[in-house]
Amino acid sequence: MLKKIGWLFLGGIAVFVLMFHLGPLVALAISLAILxxxxxxxxxxxxxxxxxxWALIGLAALMASVSNVPALIAIVAAYVLYVVYKKWNEPKEVVQVVDDPFVHFEKQWAELQKHY
Structure with a gap:
């Protein structure tokens, strides 16, 4: 339970960081498309x-892309959010105890054959 709260807290922080840096992320996408x-x-x-x-336009777009450091923070926050989502939806290991009466059937049948 405490682990789920930690993942929820980390995911909440990642969402806020991603939303805060959404503008630079869009600017990075536009400058990379122009490049x-x-x-x-x-x-x-x-x-x-x-x-x-075209070289001058590409150089200007490259400089705009490189100067978008906050967008890199948004990409890291998006990755953290992805990891939190994967960990949250991770299937739990279920151990089933099988109480099958026929598990040792062959062994018991062989013992009964000896007596009769």
Missing amino acids: YYAVKKFFKADSAFGKIV
Whole structure:
């Protein structure tokens, strides 16, 4: 029971941290999407001017992505929330005691055969 309370507390903290850093996380996603698009366009560009423009756009997007340190905290919080969810829904080990009267049937049958 105490373990569940600890997981609940850790999950609650992770949710608040994730919600607090949601803005930088969205900004990181947008800057990474722009960087991806700029790299694709850079390799497809035929002229030197086009390559320079896309390289500058990609460099600006890379700098925006790298400067988003709070988004990394949000990613860590999301991972912690995932781990808490997995631990919370972990199946409990159930030990069943089988009281089967036929467990030692062969042995008992052999003993009865000796007497008759």
